[in-house]
Amino acid sequence: MTEDKKVDRKCKRFAARLKSKGISCSNMPGPNLVLCNVGQATGLVKDDILNLCNYLPAIKLRKFIAEKGESYSFLVFDTKESASVFFNEYNGKNCFNNGTFLYMCYVDSVPDTEVLCPYSNPEGLLLVEDFINIDEEKAFVDLFNFKETNSSLKNRQVKHFGYEFRYGSNDVDLNSPLPDKIPKECDILWTRLKSYGIDLDPPDQLTVNKYMPGQGIPSHVDKHSPFGPTILSLSLGSSVVMDWKHHSGKSLPIIIPARSMLVMQGEARYDWQHGIQPRTWDPIIEYTLQGNQRVKVITSDTTNRQTRISLTFRWTRSGKCDCPYKTLCDASNSTEELDDAVASNLEELHVHQVYERIAEHFSSTRHSTWPRVLQFLRQVPSGAVLLDLGAGNGKNLLHRTDILQIAGERSSGLLNECKSYVGEVGTVDCVRLDLLQAGLKDSCADFIICIAVIHHFSTQSRRVQAVATIARLLRPGGRALITVWAKDQTRSNYLCREKDKEVQSNSTVEVAGLTLPVHENRTQFQHKDLLVPWKLRGMKENKLADKPECTLLRYYHVFEEGELDELCELSSLLVESSFYEEGNWCVVCKKI
Numbered sequence: 152m153t154e155d156k157k158v159d160r161k162c163k164r165f166a167a168r169l170k171s172k173g174i175s176c177s178n179m180p181g182p183n184l185v186l187c188n189v190g191q192a193t194g195l196v197k198d199d200i201l202n203l204c205n206y207l208p209a210i211k212l213r214k215f216i217a218e219k220g221e222s223y224s225f226l227v228f229d230t231k232e233s234a235s236v237f238f239n240e241y242n243g244k245n246c247f248n249n250g251t252f253l254y255m256c257y258v259d260s261v262p263d264t265e266v267l268c269p270y271s272n273p274e275g276l277l278l279v280e281d282f283i284n285i286d287e288e289k290a291f292v293d294l295f296n297f298k299e300t301n302s303s304l305k306n307r308q309v310k311h312f313g314y315e316f317r318y319g320s321n322d323v324d325l326n327s328p329l330p331d332k333i334p335k336e337c338d339i340l341w342t343r344l345k346s347y348g349i350d351l352d353p354p355d356q357l358t359v360n361k362y363m364p365g366q367g368i369p370s371h372v373d374k375h376s377p378f379g380p381t382i383l384s385l386s387l388g389s390s391v392v393m394d395w396k397h398h399s400g401k402s403l404p405i406i407i408p409a410r411s412m413l414v415m416q417g418e419a420r421y422d423w424q425h426g427i428q429p430r431t432w433d434p435i436i437e438y439t440l441q442g443n444q445r446v447k448v449i450t451s452d453t454t455n456r457q458t459r460i461s462l463t464f465r466w467t468r469s470g471k472c473d474c475p476y477k478t479l480c481d482a483s484n485s486t487e488e489l490d491d492a493v494a495s496n497l498e499e500l501h502v503h504q505v506y507e508r509i510a511e512h513f514s515s516t517r518h519s520t521w522p523r524v525l526q527f528l529r530q531v532p533s534g535a536v537l538l539d540l541g542a543g544n545g546k547n548l549l550h551r552t553d554i555l556q557i558a559g560e561r562s563s564g565l566l567n568e569c570k571s572y573v574g575e576v577g578t579v580d581c582v583r584l585d586l587l588q589a590g591l592k593d594s595c596a597d598f599i600i601c602i603a604v605i606h607h608f609s610t611q612s613r614r615v616q617a618v619a620t621i622a623r624l625l626r627p628g629g630r631a632l633i634t635v636w637a638k639d640q641t642r643s644n645y646l647c648r649e650k651d652k653e654v655q656s657n658s659t660v661e662v663a664g665l666t667l668p669v670h671e672n673r674t675q676f677q678h679k680d681l682l683v684p685w686k687l688r689g690m691k692e693n694k695l696a697d698k699p700e701c702t703l704l705r706y707y708h709v710f711e712e713g714e715l716d717e718l719c720e721l722s723s724l725l726v727e728s729s730f731y732e733e734g735n736w737c738v739v740c741k742k743i
C-alpha cells in the first residue's frame with residue numbers, strides 16, 4: 152500500500168470515531184479542518200499549531216478551537232484554499248518535536264464556542280485601567296514578589312499584612328494584629344483614588360495573592376461581617392479574566408488588566424461572587440452590537456496568562472453586617488428570629504422528613520459508639536434506668552441485661568432500625584418520642600444520653616426547651632451526657648486533609664422565608680445555621696447502591712464553645728465536665 156493510502160485509511164478510521172461524537176467529516180475541501188488526534192486532552196500546545204501555520208505564510212488562520220477534555224481540535228481558515236494548503240502540507244506528517252503524526256479531515260461545521268453575555272458590569276464595580284504606570288507596577292512587584300510564605304494554598308500563594316486572613320472562617324482575628332502593617336508604599340493608591348471620586352481612609356488589611364499560570368481562586372464573596380463596604384484589588388504582572396456570578400443566574404466574565412484597580416462596592420461587594428478559573432489561558436473577549444445593545448463575545452481565541460500578583464485591600468470591622476443584600480450575607484441567615492411555627496416547619500422539612508427518607512442508609516453508616524459515650528455508659532450501675540433520647544438506630548445501646556434501657560426516637564424509620572437491632576441487645580424498650588413533647592413521666596431516668604440531637608433545633612428557645620426536657624426526665628442527682636456538632640471543626644478528622652481547604656461556593660436555599668447556606672462537606676463551617684447535604688444511596692440486597700439517588704439537606708445549628716454549657720445552666724443542670732471530641736461539644740451534667 153502506498154503511503155498516501157495508509158494515511159487515507161487512518162483518517163477514515165478517525166472520521167468514524169469522530170462521527171460518534173457528532174462531528175461529520177467531509178470529502179469536500181472547505182475552510183474548516185478537524186485535527187483528529189491533537190486536542191486539549193493530548194497535552195496540546197496551541198503555539199505548536201500556530202507555528203505550523205506560520206511556516207505557510209500565504210494562509211490565514213481565523214480561529215483555533217480546542218474544547219475542554221477532547222483529543223481533537225478545529226482550525227478555521229479564511230478560505231478553502233488556505234485549508235487545503237495546510238492539509239496537503241501536514242496531513243499524515245510528523246509535525247511536532249515529540250514525533251506525533253498529525254491526521255486531519257475537512258468538516259462542514261465547527262462547534263459554536265462563542266458565548267454572548269451582557270456588556271454591563273455589576274452595579275458598584277469600578278475598574279480603573281492603567282491606575283498605576285509600568286514603573287510603579289515594577290516597584291510593587293519588587294515589594295511583594297515573595298519567594299516563600301507562611302501560608303500556601305493549593306491554588307496560589309498568599310501573604311497577609313495588618314491582619315492574617317483566616318481561610319477556615321474567612322475572617323480575621325481582630326485580637327491578633329500582625330507585626331507587618333500595610334507598607335507605606337501603598338499610600339499613593341488612596342490618594343490617587345480620590346481623583347476618581349473615591350475618598351477612603353487607608354485600609355488596615357492586605358492580602359497579596361500570587362497566581363502562577365494555571366492557578367486561580369474559587370468563586371466567593373468576601374465575607375460581609377468582618378470587612379467594610381469597599382474591597383480593592385490592584386493587579387500586577389498579568390491580565391486575567393475574573394468571573395462574576397449573581398444568585399439570579401447572571402454570569403459575567405470581566406477582563407482585569409495588569410496595572411488596573413478594581414473597586415468593589417454596593418452590589419458588586421455584597422451581592423455578587425467573584426472568582427478566577429484555574430487555567431493557563433483566558434479567552435479573548437470582544438464586543439459587538441446585538442440590536443442596539445452592546446454585548447460581550449467570549450471568543451474561542453485565547454491568550455496565555457503570566458504570573459499575576461494581586462493586592463486585595465480590606466477594611467476590618469466588628470459586629471454583624473447590616474447590609475441590605477441578604478442572600479450572601481453571613482449575618483442574615485440566622486434562624487434566631489423565626490417564630491415557633493416557622494421553626495417547627497423548617498425542622499419538619501429539613502430534619503424529620505429527611506431522617507425518614509434516609510433512615511436505612513443512615514443506619515447502615517452508623518455502627519461504632521464514640522469512646523466518651525462508652526465511658527459514660529459503662530459507669531451506669533446495675534438496676535439503673537437509662538434513657539437514650541434520639542437513639543437513632545440504637546448503636547449506643549449496651550449489651551447489658553442488668554439495667555433498663557429506653558430508646559426514644561422521633562423518626563419512625565430509625566425507630567424500626569433500632570427495633571431490629573435491639574433484639575440482639577437485651578432489655579430495651581423502644582418508644583417514639585419527640586423531645587419537645589415527650590410523654591414520659593418526670594424524673595423517670597437515672598441516666599440520659601442525648602447524642603447529636605440538640606443541634607437539629609432551629610431556635611434558641613427550642614433548644615432550651617429540648618434541654619429542659621432532659622432536665623425534667625432526670626431524677627434529682629441523675630446525670631446526662633449531651634453532645635452537639637461544634638462550629639469549629641479544625642480539631643477533628645472531619646475536615647479534608649488539605650489544610651485550609653477553601654470554600655468553593657456560596658450556595659444557598661430559600662426555606663421558611665430564610666436564605667440558608669448549604670454547607671460544603673468536609674470544610675470548616677462558615678455559618679451557625681446551615682443545611683448539610685446527605686447523598687442518599689439506595690440499598691440493594693443489604694448493600695449500598697453505587698450511585699447516590701439524590702441529595703437531601705439536613706438543618707443544623709452548630710455550636711460555639713460554651714454554648715451547650717449555657718443551655719444546660721438555663722435548665723438548672725450542673726455542668727460537671729465539658730469537652731470537645733471529634734468535632735463535637737460534649738457535656739456531662741447533673742440534675743440538682
Ligand SMILES: O=C(O)CCC(=O)C(=O)O
Nearest residue numbers: 358360368373384461463
Ligand atoms: O486576585 C484577585 O484580584 C482577587 C482576590 C480576591 O478575591 C480575594 O483575595 O478575596
Ligand SMILES: [Fe+2]
Nearest residue numbers: 371372373425
Ligand atoms: Fe475576593
Ligand SMILES: [Zn+2]
Nearest residue numbers: 375472474480
Ligand atoms: Zn452583609
